[in-house]
Amino acid sequence: MSNPTACIIVIGNEILSGRTQDKNIAYIASGLAAIGVNLREVRVIPDVENTIVATVNELRAKFSYVFTTGGIGPTHDDITSASVAKAFGVPIHRHPEAEASLRAHYSESDINEARLKMADVPQGATLIANPVSAAPGFIMGNVHVMAGVPRIMQAMFDSIKHTLNGGKPVVSVHVSTNLPEGTIAEGLTEIQSRYSDVDIGSYPLYRSGGFFTTLVMRGTEPARNEAAAAEVRALIKRLGGEEIDEPGHGQ
Amino acid sequence: MSNPTACIIVIGNEILSGRTQDKNIAYIASGLAAIGVNLREVRVIPDVENTIVATVNELRAKFSYVFTTGGIGPTHDDITSASVAKAFGVPIHRHPEAEASLRAHYSESDINEARLKMADVPQGATLIANPVSAAPGFIMGNVHVMAGVPRIMQAMFDSIKHTLNGGKPVVSVHVSTNLPEGTIAEGLTEIQSRYSDVDIGSYPLYRSGGFFTTLVMRGTEPARNEAAAAEVRALIKRLGGEEIDEPGHGQ
Numbered sequence: 001m002s003n004p005t006a007c008i009i010v011i012g013n014e015i016l017s018g019r020t021q022d023k024n025i026a027y028i029a030s031g032l033a034a035i036g037v038n039l040r041e042v043r044v045i046p047d048v049e050n051t052i053v054a055t056v057n058e059l060r061a062k063f064s065y066v067f068t069t070g071g072i073g074p075t076h077d078d079i080t081s082a083s084v085a086k087a088f089g090v091p092i093h094r095h096p097e098a099e100a101s102l103r104a105h106y107s108e109s110d111i112n113e114a115r116l117k118m119a120d121v122p123q124g125a126t127l128i129a130n131p132v133s134a135a136p137g138f139i140m141g142n143v144h145v146m147a148g149v150p151r152i153m154q155a156m157f158d159s160i161k162h163t164l165n166g167g168k169p170v171v172s173v174h175v176s177t178n179l180p181e182g183t184i185a186e187g188l189t190e191i192q193s194r195y196s197d198v199d200i201g202s203y204p205l206y207r208s209g210g211f212f213t214t215l216v217m218r219g220t221e222p223a224r225n226e227a228a229a230a231e232v233r234a235l236i237k238r239l240g241g242e243e244i245d246e247p248g249h250g251q
Numbered sequence: 252m253s254n255p256t257a258c259i260i261v262i263g264n265e266i267l268s269g270r271t272q273d274k275n276i277a278y279i280a281s282g283l284a285a286i287g288v289n290l291r292e293v294r295v296i297p298d299v300e301n302t303i304v305a306t307v308n309e310l311r312a313k314f315s316y317v318f319t320t321g322g323i324g325p326t327h328d329d330i331t332s333a334s335v336a337k338a339f340g341v342p343i344h345r346h347p348e349a350e351a352s353l354r355a356h357y358s359e360s361d362i363n364e365a366r367l368k369m370a371d372v373p374q375g376a377t378l379i380a381n382p383v384s385a386a387p388g389f390i391m392g393n394v395h396v397m398a399g400v401p402r403i404m405q406a407m408f409d410s411i412k413h414t415l416n417g418g419k420p421v422v423s424v425h426v427s428t429n430l431p432e433g434t435i436a437e438g439l440t441e442i443q444s445r446y447s448d449v450d451i452g453s454y455p456l457y458r459s460g461g462f463f464t465t466l467v468m469r470g471t472e473p474a475r476n477e478a479a480a481a482e483v484r485a486l487i488k489r490l491g492g493e494e495i496d497e498p499g500h501g502q
Contacts, residue, residue, distance in 0.1 A: 013452055016290045017423070017469060020454070022273070025295070029269030039267045042295035044276070047452075074433040075453035076440040106433075114436030133459065149457050172268070182325040182357075185365030189327040201264055201298075202326035203271070206383065206400050218268060236457030 003167030003220075004064035006032055007041040009055055011080050012148055014112035015044050023067045023150045028157055036165035036220070037065060047071055049232040052083035060087075061145050065164060067157070070148030072137060074114040080145060081138070085122035088140055092120045097126055098136045128156045139163075168220035173229045180204070180211040180243035187235040188215065195228045197221065205247045212247050254418030254471075255315035257283055258292040260306055262321040262331050263399055266295050274401045275320045279408055281482035287418030287471070288316060298322055303334035311338075311394050316415060318408070321399030323388060325365040330398060332389070339391055343371045349387050357384035379407045380417075419471035424480045430492035431455065431462040434502055435463045437465070438486040448472060456498045463498050 008028055014020040022044070027038045034052040040063060045051050052071075060066045071080030098119035103111055118135035121127070128137035128144070131150055135147040137156045146156040177184070181204050192200045201216040215232050217225040236243055259279055265271040273295070280290045291314060296302050303322075311317045312365070322331030336343040349370035354362055369386035372378070379388035381403055388397040388407045397407040429436070432455045443451045452467040466483050468476040487494055 010293075013450065013469075014281055014454055014467070015276065016293070017284055017421070017467075018277045018282075018290075019423070019467065023279045025266065026272045029267055031269075033268055039269075040297065042267070042293075044293035046291065062305075065259070073453070073455060074436040076436070076443050077452055110433070112433065114440075115433040117436075118433075133462070148271070149455055151457050170268070172270070182361070182363065182366040182369075182399045185325040185327070186363065187367075189365075192327050199264065201328055203265055204324060205399055206402050216265070216268075216270065218264075233278065 003036045003038045004165060005040045005042070005057050006037050006065040006067065006098040007063045009059065009066060009068045010037065010042065010044040011047060011052060011068055013046050016046055017093060024153050027154055028067055031157055031161055035164060036170060037164060037166050037169045047077050047079055049079055049083045049086065053078065053087045056084055056087040056143060058131060060141060064142065066143045068143065068145050069153055072118065072135065072145060072147055074118055081121055082147055084140055084143060088122055090123040093123050094119050095121050097125060101134045101136065128160055131155050148190060168219055171222055171225065172218040173225045174214050174216045174246060175229050175232050176214045176244050176246040177236045177241045178210060178212055178244050179203050179236060179239060181213045182215065183239055184235060187239070191228060191231045191235065195224065198224050198228045207247050212244065214246055254287045254289045255416060256291045257288050257316040257318065258310050258314045259290065260317060261293065261295040262298060262303060262319055263443060264297050267297055271457055275404050278405055279318055282408055282412055283385055284421040286412060286415060287420045293409065298328050298330055300330055300334045300337065303331065304338045307335055307338040307394060308355065311392060315393060317394045319394065319396050320404055323369065323386065323398055325369055332372055335391055335394060335396055336344060341374040344374050345370050346378060348370050351386045379411055382406050408451060415498045421469060421471055422473055422476065423467050423469040424476045425465050425467045425497060426480050426483050427463060427465045427495050427497040428487045428492045429460065429463055431494050432464050434490055435464065435486060438490070442479060442482045444487065446475065449475050449479045451479060458498050463495065471476060
């Protein structure tokens with residue numbers, strides 16, 4: 001597939017400390033697949049300027065699109081905007097339109113320097129609107145800087161999705177079975193060898209003391225996914241297994 | 252802090268496709284903090300040999316410990332063990348002890364070549380026991396290769412935790428408030444400037460149309476965390492806010 005590529009940089013000590021479980025990766029990943037952009041890597045890094053600068057510069061050269069989440073709020077640990085400016089070698093400036101949005105959103109007694117800091121973006125950046133709480137994200141080159149709060153991140157991502165140059169949407173079908181992976185592995189390898197354009201993934205689920213398996217056929221050609229799925233169903237039957245409803249995710 | 256460092260490599264197309272939400276990072280992260288190992292980075296990468304080899308080699312040189320999750324099952328897309336062997340430049344071999352465990356776990360009619368593949372580990376690796384389903388993980392140098400299924404990964408991680416050379420446990424206290432981040436940001440910056448040994452994080456939560464904030468004080472000295480927390484509580488009071496029970500995580 002020659003679809004454009006992407007990576008996500010999750011900026012946040014709270015993920016690395018184990019305090020918070022990320023909720024943003026799956027949302028962005030699904031959205032990118034739907035428009036034919038291949039998510040190739042995710043990095044979770046701490047709120048450390050040098051690390052952010054180096055990571056942004058490494059990955060913006062490597063992938064068509066970079067998406068960052070986190071670190072654009074009003075507090076001392078929100079250093080993403082300044083770090084991205086540094087990565088691009090440009091000064092940070094107070095964006096007039098962003099400042100106006102913030103002043104419109106907050107009452108006069110509530111607006112303060114910490115909140116206005118959220119209008120500071122790298123010179124040359126274009127804003128990403130924040131319909132929830134006014135403080136914008138921004139786009140700088142191929143880097144899309146978004147909030148960490150899932151509800152805001154989702155609104156931001158949805159508002160920029162149409163600006164991305166996608167490729168062929170990546171779609172998938174799945175087949176779940178009561179057979180464990182080890183039983184179907186050999187037959188599955190054989191099917192995969194004849195469907196090099198379909199990415200067949202095998203995912204074990206452990207439930208109530210036993211293993212179930214979900215097979216996922218992914219690719220840009222729905223008909224090929226379906227053809228591979230039909231062969232997987234036949235394999236399951238041949239092995240004496242049953243197709244079942246997919247057990248709940250998350251294990 | 253001069254604690255040893257660590258990174259996690261999550262190997263799995265299913266995370267990058269958005270199909271599955273990772274549940275392993277937070278578990279490993281919390282476990283490492285408790286024994287004084289600083290988790291500095293997480294990478295999520297696809298089931299692609301070159302990518303796994305390059306990532307393992309880059310990160311095992313950079314951090315004291317590397318933990319991988321995923322890709323050690325019996326199917327064609329389980330290529331972690333072979334890739335780690337390649338990263339270390341050693342052949343893969345069928346580990347006699349691992350083979351014996353698998354043969355003991357499965358009935359004679361169920362054992363097959365796909366399942367025995369799970370006994371293949373890099374030459375020189377030591378095994379990590381799998382009390383759930385016999386197929387082991389392994390340790391090669393500073394790289395700890397574990398399963399992706401959370402329940403198995405957790406059992407594996409718990410069984411090796413005592414072998415890691417930790418430092419001072421990193422502990423934290425938190426204070427939640429009905430004040431939004433922007434209101435406390437300035438006072439918080441001032442407190443942080445006097446507590447350079449405490450990492451003060453500010454995390455907004457968006458609930459029922461309003462923002463709440465949780466402040467987290469983290470460090471290796473419980474008394475310093477508590478002292479900073481007391482100042483944060485005084486700040487909240489001074490600003491007319493209230494300390495509240497922490498709103499549910501996850502936003």
